[in-house]
Amino acid sequence: MALEKETEEKIFRVAQTVFQKRGFEGARMQEIADEAEINKSMLHYYFRSKDKLFQEVFQAGVKKIMPQLFGILKEEVPLQQKVHNIVNFYHDMFRDNQYLPSFVIYEMNQHPDRFKEFIGMMNIQLPSIFSEQVSAEVQAGRIREISPEQFLMNIVSMCMMPMLAKTMVQTIFSLDEPAYFEFLEERRSLIPEIILKGVKPT
């Protein structure tokens, strides 16, 4: 009764990589067992079923993104700075979790209801501080008429899409692995510029 936590953690760690890489349907309990160097029945001992294990992995995945993003949105910093922070957050996160964005987005669409329920449980909703901040900028005439939702959508789109479409980007732009990551790094400064200049009033 000393290594049990280690075993459980190892299973969970491996389960994360397998589920994120292969998706729920593509993942095999046997593969998780093999890579965790344990017997398949251990999976069911620690996590009752594939479904339960997946659920935990998925929720951990969402928790790795949403609370942090919403944390940034709530910070008491100028909108400009906030945009930079969001962009940097996404790019940092992706470096350590290449499959995470694709995994979360895909599985979310596969089980919308589960996701909605889970989001309901957490206290996740667009922070009013952020909304008010965008509205204030609009009101003051410092940026064009735009809803906070659209404004945020633009930032998130510019950040995540090149990550989700990694294969497509690499293929069509003929980028090997390092060139692809350079391409992403370039966007750390590019995105805030486009986003902010793009909403300047006419």
Place this chain on the structure above:
Amino acid sequence: MALEKETEEKIFRVAQTVFQKRGFEGARMQEIADEAEINKSMLHYYFRSKDKLFQEVFQAGVKKIMPQLFGILKEEVPLQQKVHNIVNFYHDMFRDNQYLPSFVIYEMNQHPDRFKEFIGMMNIQLPSIFSEQVSAEVQAGRIREISPEQFLMNIVSMCMMPMLAKTMVQTIFSLDEPAYFEFLEERRSLIPEIILKGVKPT
């Protein structure tokens, strides 16, 4: 020997919806058979295997997007107009093929090599007309220093991301089905504005 084409086409049509909705691993040959109102062995009669059927569906999916997009990129119209055309193309396409973007992006990442080979077969690469057009604008000082790849990436990101993340957008912004599509429609004019204003020289 009169309805055989009809049968084959019906199978293919159904296979498209099932594969696009559930993905390769999630799709079941039985479900395709049921919805096509035929026996499961007919699937293997017309399309040798799940793999082959999927391949055809996937390639048809790619062909529904890439050639058209690259067609637009090749047109002899001003860059401004081109941006509008791309944005409208994505939004029109999504209306009739809700699961297509998500499907193609996801399966592409699952089998990068297959995709690269397939793209190699087609003559898909960033049209030089487009690249030159962007470079010319930069040279003339009408837009900031930016690579054609980054410029295109921005447009595609702004268009596709809200489609890929439909569930997330609906959940976090509390949008029902019509409100979500209104949100998308708004972007037809919003995206070109942001994209073009965003690259104006300082």
Place this chain on the structure above:
DNA sequence: AATTAGTTCAACTAAATGGTTGAACTTATT
């Protein structure tokens, strides 16, 4: 009408997969 090629289906098979069981083993507690 007979022949032939193409089409359909019910029943089947082999393999894979998630999950179970019960015994053996380990470790902490008394």
Place this chain on the structure above:
DNA sequence: AATAAGTTCAACCATTTAGTTGAACTAATT
């Protein structure tokens, strides 16, 4: 040392799944 609680595993099991088979049927060709 004895007991109890938690942990590990090899061998199974039931179900699902892609794929096969062979006979029956249909329709065009001669």
